[in-house]
């Protein structure tokens with residue numbers, strides 16, 4: 001539903017180009033504290049070099065977005081569902097609060113994919129997707145995309161030329177082929193994600209399961225309102241220390257042990273070693289992340305093969 005879209009060499013190229021294109025020294029970006037680690041580090045550690053201020057907001061604070069917006073706020077950057085807890089925030093409410101104050105809202109829609117969540121219809125200005133994930137879908141390309149109104153994206157287009165994070169032709173070809181099956185892939189990701197989450201939830205060896213399609217998820221009602229499917233990302237917390245989850249991780253056979261997500265094959269990663277690398281204990285706590293969490297990207301395999309693999313890996 002966007003007027004225009006632009007491709008970049010990675011999700012992080014799309015993110016950094018958008019922020020550098022839209023913000024200048026003295027401006028402030030409001031950002032969800034629970035967010036992809038690369039985005040957090042970019043905003044906290046690099047944008048400050050250019051005099052761009054940042055304000056990080058908890059999920060609770062994002063329930064009253066109008067309170068987060070100050071005179072210097074130019075951009076509000078957020079995710080829903082959030083990596084890796086799959087917490088959701090009210091996309092339409094955040095977009096409306098930004099619009100009322102002339103602030104540009106940007107959502108990282110990577111976890112949902114444009115099949116399961118259509119943020120522009122919910123009022124968001126700009127949508128960022130890490131194309132590396134579901135859009136390409138085969139774990140063989142890095143790319144990113146921004147979609148939104150042409151006028152708003154004009155300075156970003158200019159910044160893209162200067163910064164050079166443009167996708168290469170080979171990757172563009174692969175994306176063109178991958179995206180043809182996006183809708184059917186998402187149907188299977190959604191079905192497999194729900195099947196695995198439901199099985200994990202019943203297993204006594206697992207302390208907590210996070211999946212927005214489960215009735216037990218704190219944001220299930222909100223997810224149902226704004227998403228048409230819940231995707232393939234499932235997070236589980238085994239409780240205890242990091243060594244127990246590391247043992248589980250090392251025993252997986254069908255799941256590949258790797259970062260990234262959204263491809264045809266199922267992956268497992270430990271957030272504290274990957275997407276939330278380098279976070280302090282305070283930053284982890286703010287993002288609701290523990291050292292005993294494992295994040296699963298559920299692929300397109302037979303769901304019983306995935307469940308059997310999890311079952312054997314969970315054995316003490």
Ligand code: PLP
Nearest residue numbers: 010011012036083110130132143
């Ligand atoms: N946003 C989210 C939610 C991600 O998970 C990632 C990568 O893991 C990115 C952005 C960055 O995308 P890329 O790896 O394409 O730079």
